[in-house]
Amino acid sequence: MTTEPTPGTAGWPPPVLDPAGPFAGPIEVVAWVLFVMAAVVMTVVLIALGIALFGPRRWKRRVSGERLVWIGGLAFPIVVLTGLLIYGLTTTARVAEAPRPGEMRVRVTGEMWWWRVAYLDDQGREILQDANEVHIPSGQPVVFELESADVIHSFWVPRLGGKTDMIPGRRNFMRLQADQPGTYGGQCAEYCGGPHALMGLVVVAHAPQDFAAWRARQAGPALIAAAQGDALIARGRDVFAASGCGACHTIRGTEANGLAGPDLTHVGSRQTIGAGILPNNQGTLAGWISDSQGIKPGNRMPSYPVLTGQDLRAVSAYLDSLK
Amino acid sequence: MRWGGQGEAGRTAAAALLALASAGLSACVDKADQPRPVAQGDPARGLAVIEAVGCAACHTIPGVAWPEGRSGGDLAGFGARSFIAGRLPNQPGVLTRWLIDAPSLDPGTAMPPMPLNQAQARDVAAYLYTLDDD
Secondary structure: OOOOOOOOEOOEOOOOOOOOOOOHHHHHHHHHHHHHHHHHHHHHHHHHHHHHHHOOHHHHHHOOOHHHHHHHHHHHHHHHHHHHHHHHHHHHHHHHOOOOOOOEEEEEEEEOOEEEEEEEOOOOOEEEEEEOEEEEEOOOOEEEEEEEOOOOEEEEOOOOOOEEEEOOOOOEEEEEOOOOOEEEEEEEOOOOOOOHHHOEEEEEEEOHHHHHHHHHHHHOOOOOHHHHOOHHHHHHHHHHHHOOHHHOOEOOOOOOEOOOOOOOOOHHHOOEEOOOOEEOOHHHHHHHHHHHHHHOOOOOOOOOOOOOHHHHHHHHHHHHHOO | OOOOOOOHHHHHHHHHHHHHHHHHHHHHHOOOOOOOOOOOOOHHHHHHHHHHHOHHHOOOOOOOOOOOOOOOOOOOOHHHOOEEOOOEEOOHHHHHHHHHHHHHOOOOOOOOOOOOOHHHHHHHHHHHOOOOOO
């Protein structure tokens, strides 16, 4: 295994101007068009201002008068801004249509400060729950149904598409597509209080046949290695139950059925923990459990500095085993 | 520098001890660039491994901006310490083994086994031994 000297983890924080799909490309073009237009207009205005202040008298006369105000101050902005508005709206409208039959649907609900993920069937019924990581097949559009459980969040996977707000009481649609399999980072893009900056997300695109295999595996209950006789993992399962973790977290196939926090049924197979922000292994799991408030201050999971070192390791090993 | 869980008195004592230790050690330590050379270990690669694996979730590590973990020890000055986790001799072979599978050396430790191979653990050890100034 080689290590790359890239900072961050699993594509987070994500690069912004590096589109990797047909819905991100046009957004990048819009961004550049707006930037270049604004830069040109600002340059012209500054030059005119400079002439008006410091230019020779003959030049000053040319940048004064009512006619220039009507043309440069009213007609030009109306034409240009209307054109840009139509261009921007038509570009984004295509992305935001309601799902058509046969399209894959994923509901992502913004929570303070993580993402609840549900995979939907054609009728919009939930068939699979997950958190903080969305798996999609590459090479086809996927409809994201974006909702919020509390405040306004904004769902943004820069390499795959634009931003779409998640508004309480509303359902917004957005399509994303990854042309190639890979891992694409996301980030909440609307300030939502507290650790907003640490509300990351991972989108994993698989080749279509790999995606089918992932989905089949994910639909099953947790594979509890404790059943195979690993003493540490069995102890971790008991500590998890005794510490009340199941009041907030669900592990399907066990008595843990809390809904306040992320579903942990397959947490060991995720690439990150803490909502996209840390790599996922027994070490970071242990650090998160014992001091989640130090890592992500203000998040809703309390730190658990009450476990012995061995118990902490056992819980981490148990969670890590939930592939 | 954070010392999670210790009282004010403990902190003062620790600071005094550290000051004494560094005053006593600096004469010898300054003579070598790396007080404990790690064969085939590359500190720069080690830092990249540290960031990829997320050691900083538990440890505050000079050179890693975020996070500044508090569950494990602060690793500032680690290269000048005599012990790993207050128990084991701070030597390259021991440290490399500790990084990969700490519980095999200290069953009571809170530090889980880490997903590192030998080469990566050597690189991380090499980086940690560069931390001897503060």
